[in-house]
Structure formats: structure tokens, C-alpha cells
Amino acid sequence: MLELNHVTKKYKDFTAVKDISLNVKSGERFGLLGPNGAGKSTMVSMISTVLRPTAGTITVDHKPLSGKPREIKKIMGIVPQDLALYQALSTKDNLEFFGSLYGLYGSRLKSRTEEVLDIIGLKERRNQAVSELSGGMKRRVNIGAALMNDPKLLVLDEPTVGIDPQSRHHILETVKKLNQDRGMTVIYTSHYMEEVEYLCKRLAIIDHGSLIALGSKEELKLNLKACDTLTVDYSEGNEAALGQLEQISGVTKATVEGKHISMLVSTGERSVIDIVDDIRNLGIRLTGFKYEEMNLESLFLQITGKALREE
Ligand SMILES: Nc1ncnc2c1ncn2[C@@H]1O[C@H](COP(=O)(O)OP(=O)(O)OP(=O)(O)O)[C@@H](O)[C@H]1O
Numbered sequence: 044m045l046e047l048n049h050v051t052k053k054y055k056d057f058t059a060v061k062d063i064s065l066n067v068k069s070g071e072r073f074g075l076l077g078p079n080g081a082g083k084s085t086m087v088s089m090i091s092t093v094l095r096p097t098a099g100t101i102t103v104d105h106k107p108l109s110g111k112p113r114e115i116k117k118i119m120g121i122v123p124q125d126l127a128l129y130q131a132l133s134t135k136d137n138l139e140f141f142g143s144l145y146g147l148y149g150s151r152l153k154s155r156t157e158e159v160l161d162i163i164g165l166k167e168r169r170n171q172a173v174s175e176l177s178g179g180m181k182r183r184v185n186i187g188a189a190l191m192n193d194p195k196l197l198v199l200d201e202p203t204v205g206i207d208p209q210s211r212h213h214i215l216e217t218v219k220k221l222n223q224d225r226g227m228t229v230i231y232t233s234h235y236m237e238e239v240e241y242l243c244k245r246l247a248i249i250d251h252g253s254l255i256a257l258g259s260k261e262e263l264k265l266n267l268k269a270c271d272t273l274t275v276d277y278s279e280g281n282e283a284a285l286g287q288l289e290q291i292s293g294v295t296k297a298t299v300e301g302k303h304i305s306m307l308v309s310t311g312e313r314s315v316i317d318i319v320d321d322i323r324n325l326g327i328r329l330t331g332f333k334y335e336e337m338n339l340e341s342l343f344l345q346i347t348g349k350a351l352r353e354e
């Protein structure tokens with residue numbers, strides 16, 4: 044559905060996007076994850092043809108964006124990071140305005156507006172000026188504008204930043220439903236790990252304009268030596284036994300502190316229970332254990348050495 048081939052974007056001397064190649068398949072929910080200034084919005088602007096790449100090519104539905112953007116624009120819905128709405132106009136009038144930009148008119152425009160009001164859950168706010176809506180509701184109208192066209196490809200640039208949990212939940216569920224029910228391809232840009240983790244099967248992690256990881260969460264995990272953490276408490280165990288922990292298959296690193304052992308483990312070929320059995324077979328008497336699967340947050344930390352957000 045979308046293909047980026049060695050795409051680079053420079054703003055004068057500054058390179059905001061560096062040689063990025065990736066591919067999003069039809070019907071996929073794809074996450075674009077990166078911290079502030081990573082280059083996410085620049086990528087979205089290039090996909091939406093607002094910006095031209097300095098080098099490289101982008102194709103949507105096998106058609107190069109440099110060719111006939113008009114035809115391609117018809118199948119894309121872009122939700123920009125900054126709100127692009129008329130504050131003085133009502134929710135309904137905003138949607139109708141964007142619908143008319145896509146060439147809808149008359150009864151088709153009216154019925155599509157009703158459908159979209161329903162999708163974004165703002166039917167009862169149809170006649171209220173956008174300026175009077177909450178931040179989260181404005182975001183939903185912003186998404187609605189991109190949906191007027193019933194796009195095959197929906198690109199959302201950080202649609203949930205700074206909004207209330209209820210609207211956030213509504214947006215995530217709506218995006219998921221659009222993908223599941225209508226097969227809409229979704230590109231979801233965020234710096235919220237948990238959102239991408241919840242919503243997307245595959246993801247790209249970008250940092251300082253470069254692609255640093257690409258694949259499913261499971262694939263990304265496989266590329267790292269150890270991903271999960273296993274911490275155990277023990278009551279008995281001699282030093283020789285404790286020294287052998289790192290020899291257990293699946294254990295990459297073991298740190299003993301008092302009666303507490305932290306281990307980095309990769310459970311690709313073995314289960315946690317196998318590892319726990321091996322520890323006990325060394326003569327270490329366990330009193331408890333905790334296993335934590337790696338999440339995207341710790342994945343990012345391992346790859347870049349930096350946390351995604353400072354919170
Ligand atoms: N018009 C511009 N001229 C010069 N530099 C720019 C311009 N637009 C963006 N940049 C720079 O390019 C880099 C990437 O910006 P971009 O907005 O794409 O990041 P982002 O990943 O969307 O960040 P955020 O999460 O804060 O939205 C930043 O360092 C930014 O300052």
C-alpha cells in the first residue's frame with residue numbers, strides 16, 4: 044500500500060529524515076514510533092505530498108507520489124498533528140467543508156457527514172462550533188475530516204497528544220474498528236509506546252531521522268539478545284551455584300544482590316518454567332519469582348539507550 048524507498052528530507056543543511064526505506068501492506072495497522080523531533084511529522088508531510096523528499100521515492104498503491112498526486116490523494120486520509128479546523132464553524136459544517144474538498148456534494152455529502160459524525164461519536168455535537176468543543180473532541184473532528192473521503196489509507200500524526208482518557212480511548216477503538224471492519228490501512232504515529240503496542244502489529248522506530256528498527260514487536264525482540272526480565276528471591280544457594288546462572292540456556296545476564304537475583308532472559312526457544320527449573324536444579328532454593336515480558340518502552344531503551352519520554 045505504501046512504500047518508502049531511500050527517502051531523505053533535508054531542511055537546508057539539516058537532515059530531518061535519513062535514507063528511510065519501509066513498506067506498509069494493505070490492511071495493516073502500522074506504527075511509526077519515535078521521540079520528539081525524530082522526523083515523524085516530516086515523514087507524514089512527505090506521504091501527504093505537502094513536502095517533497097530531497098531524495099528517494101514514495102509510492103502509494105504502487106503509484107509514485109511524484110507522478111499524479113491527485114489520483115492518489117483520493118485514497119488517502121491524513122490527520123495532521125496540528126488541528127486543521129475552522130473554529131467558528133460547527134462540527135457538521137467542518138466535515139461538510141472537508142467533504143466538499145474531496146468532491147462530495149448534495150445527498151452524498153449529507154449522508155457521508157452523518158456516517159462520519161457517527162464514527163467519531165459526535166452526533167449530538169453536530170451543531171456546536173468547534174471552538175466550544177473539548178481538546179479531545181476537536182481531535183475527533185480532525186480525524187473525521189480525514190475520513191470524509193472513506194480513505195483506503197489513513198495516516199494519523201500523534202492524534203492523542205494532550206487529550207482526556209475518554210477521547211483517547213474512543214480514538215484508539217475507532218481506528219481499530221475502521222481497520223477491522225473496513226480493511227482500512229492505518230499508519231499511526233505516536234511517541235506513546237503503549238498505544239503503538241496496543242494498536243499496531245508492525246512498527247518502525249525512528250530516532251534522529253534514521254530508521255533504527257523495523258518489524259513486528261516479536262521480530263524486534265528476536266534481534267535483541269535478551270528482552271525479558273526474570274527476578275527471583277531465594278533462601279539458599281551457594282556461591283558456586285550462583286556463579287553458574289549465566290550458563291543456563293536462555294539466561295544472558297544474572298546479577299545477584301543479597302537474596303535477590305535479576306536476570307535478562309530470552310525465552311525464544313525455552314519457557315520461563317524451564318529456566319526456573321534449571322535454577323532450582325543448581326541447588327538454589329527459590330521463594331518467589333517475577334517474570335516481565337519486554338514492552339516497547341524497554342525495547343526502545345535497549346536499542347537507543349534512551350527513554351522515550353521523560354516522565
Ligand atoms: N520547516 C522546518 N525547517 C527546519 N527544520 C525543521 C522543519 N520542520 C521540522 N524541522 C526539524 O526536523 C526535525 C524533525 O521534526 P518533525 O516535526 O518531523 O519531528 P516529529 O518526530 O514529528 O516530532 P514531534 O514528536 O515533536 O512531533 C526536528 O529537529 C525539527 O526541528
Ligand SMILES: [Mg+2]
Pocket residue numbers: 083084085124200201
Ligand atoms: Mg510531529
